[in-house]
Amino acid sequence: MESYKHLSEGDINHSSLREKWSENQMIRVADELLKRDADVFLHQALSTPCLDNLVHAEGIYLIDSAGKKYMDFHGNNVHQLGYGHxxxxxxxxxxxxxxxxxxxxxxxxxxxxxxxxxxxxxxxxxxxxxxxxxxxxxxxxxxxxxxxxxxxxxxxxxxxxxxxxxxxxxxxxxxxxxxxxxxxxxxxxxxxxxxxxxxxxxxxxxxxxxxxxxxxxxxxxxxxxxxxxxxxxxxxxxxxxxxxxxxxxxxxxxxxxxxxxxxxxxxxxxxxxxxxxxxxxxxxxxxxxxxxxxxxxxxxxxxxxxxxxxxxxxxxxxxxxxxxxxxxxxxxxxxxxxxxxxxQNLLLKVQSDEIWMRQQLNQLQHQYKEIGDIRGLGLLWGIELVKDRQTKEKHYILAEKVMYGCLEKGLSFKVSQGNVLQLSPPLIIDRQQLIEAMNILIEVLDESISTLNN
The missing domain is CATH 3.40.640.10 (Type I PLP-dependent aspartate aminotransferase-like (Major domain))
Structure with a gap:
């Protein structure tokens, strides 16, 4: 059983899902940079071991050494204008x-x-x-x-x-x-x-x-x-x-x-x-x-x-x-x-994106009983995953499964408090990219909930 007791700011460094992800990455990334990273940098919570090795970033995307692209809905909050603007x-x-x-x-x-x-x-x-x-x-x-x-x-x-x-x-x-x-x-x-x-x-x-x-x-x-x-x-x-x-x-x-x-x-x-x-x-x-x-x-x-x-x-x-x-x-x-x-009138664009995101996430909340509160302003959104909406008991395992499932399909975001999916894409993201990200999230939610229920 994983320990989620001290979760607050981010995902778990050492869990069975993290170990599985790391094993797959070591196989996929031939240069073993992840191992070299773990061998030389001082280990600390929230960043060790690292999830992947990046070689390039452009627009809303992060690109690793094997050519895989991630839509960056995290960015450590530095990426308002994306990458390489x-x-x-x-x-x-x-x-x-x-x-x-x-x-x-x-x-x-x-x-x-x-x-x-x-x-x-x-x-x-x-x-x-x-x-x-x-x-x-x-x-x-x-x-x-x-x-x-x-x-x-x-x-x-x-x-x-x-x-x-x-x-x-x-x-x-x-x-x-x-x-x-x-x-x-x-x-x-x-x-x-x-x-x-x-x-x-x-x-x-x-x-x-x-x-x-x-x-x-x-x-x-x-x-x-x-x-x-x-x-x-x-x-x-x-x-x-x-x-x-x-x-x-x-x-x-x-x-x-x-x-x-x-x-x-x-x-x-x-x-x-x-x-x-x-x-x-x-x-x-x-x-x-x-x-x-x-x-x-x-x-x-x-x-x-x-x-x-x-x-x-x-x-x-x-x-x-x-x-x-x-x-x-x-x-x-x-x-x-x-x-x-x-x-570029990005404030007006973000206000329009907020309306669209609210509509999409409200639909998601009606679709999945595992979604508790949905909170957001502009392009900053939090989706709570719960075992029960009445008690608001946190669904740590589902949140972690969804995060890794989305990473596998090319969508990166932060998990906070152990059960909140935080979505904060670059402000320059276009509507089609937002739709693509939401489709990934829905697909992974379906897969993860189905796996846990079976």
Whole structure:
């Protein structure tokens, strides 16, 4: 019997299905790169052993050394514009030849242009930018800025949240999988339950507002709290709070002088059908953390955007001080990402795709009793697989069988919380490709359910 006890962020490294997949891959991939990978890299959860060896990526596809193509509905959230997009590659090539690196004591026009363009997409209150080489670093900068601004080191975060893999990021994260065996972490972190009513933003009900009210209880009970950090929309298993929840959170933060930090590292830049997810909820954060899709899958790029009034407070403190802070190559690609999303009207396209996906997945829910909740915005969707809709008992085995069955047929996606199929394709995907992916999913669901029932 497989152990699914600690599943949260991804699939199981060591299970009978993973072993079977690995054996088949070793036979199919003659160069045995998977074995060499396992022999040289430090093993860790969520990535070892690797599933396959890639040699190329183009559009929505990943291509392995045997020529097999996968439709990438995972992409670690860097693939908003797919792979090898001409505008991004062209911008990177031009920048490499012009200026590839900028030491911190200097600036460069590309970084300035990108920061200005990024601010131009934000609400008017958010005017100050600081770049970093990765999302965890962006979260770290946000934590430090919040402490500096408020003079308080305590924070409130959510259980189940993921904010990165650094020690400070896992300190405010809510998944035990990342904290296990780490010993003492950053002090002063209080956690509250996430809103557990998986509601679409158009639902005017306020059943998850009591989860927001609990934030105020903790603030008043604990004292000394300076910030609340949360994912605007929980990315991995696609949990979407109501508008009422976020309105109440903003109200509480304003009332108590608490900074609201929103982590949009995996979901910004069009994933939800808006440039930024907080736009769906009619709120403005004090600090927003960005990353992943920011660098277009070409350059690691992240950052924070915050309010003008906080600028004067940080003059004597190094919040980031990263070697690649004003990376001209990352800025060139980031600028190309913004311009491409805007010039190709991708936000409107994603909003249209959302309507189609909702219709298709609702039909699937009626067709299969093993499908529980379906949640989504834009091109970010979560499909819960359950043994019973009433009890919502997770169907771990079915989820794993479906994942490997889809991989075998050329569709790659993430499994979160052990039973949620997360579908997040590139924003450039066309309708025929979406249809092809849905057909694969339906075919594998049929096969997997039939196998388990017989």
């Amino acid at each position: 001409s505008a991004l590659v062209g911008a990177l090539k031009d920048q490499v030849e012009e200026l590839a690196f900028c030491p911190r004591r200097f600036t460069n026009e590309k970084a300035i242009n990108y920061a200005e363009a990024l601010v131009a997409t934000m609400p008017m209150e958010l005017t100050r930018v600081l770049f970093a080489p990765g999302g965890t670093s962006a979260v770290s900068m946000a934590i430090k800025l919040a402490r500096l601004v408020t003079g308080k080191f305590k924070m409130v975060a959510l259980w189940d949240a993921f904010h990165g893999a650094g020690l400070d990021a896992i300190s405010v994260g809510g998944e035990a999988q990342f904290r296990e065996g780490m010993g003492p972490l950053m002090p002063g972190v209080e956690r509250i339950a996430p809103p557990n009513r998986y509601r679409n933003i158009w639902n005017t009900g306020d059943n998850d507002v009591p989860y927001a009210d609990y934030l105020e209880y903790v603030i008043e009970k604990e004292g000394g709290i300076g910030a609340f950090i949360a994912e605007t929309v929980r990315n991995t298993d696609v949990q979407i709070p109501s508008k009422a929840y976020w309105k109440r959170i903003r109200e509480i933060c304003d009332k108590h002088g608490i900074l609201l930090i929103l982590d949009e590292i995996p979901i910004a830049f069009g994933r939800t059908g808006k440039m930024f997810a907080f736009e769906h909820f009619g709120i403005v954060p004090d600090i927003v953390c960005l990353g992943k899709g920011m660098g277009g899958g070409l350059i690691p790029m992240a950052g924070i955007v915050t309010r003008e009034k906080f600028n004067a407070m940080a003059g004597q403190i190094s919040l980031g001080h990263y070697t690649f802070e004003k990376n001209p190559m990352g800025a060139a690609v980031g600028l190309a990402v913004l311009e491409t999303i805007q010039n």
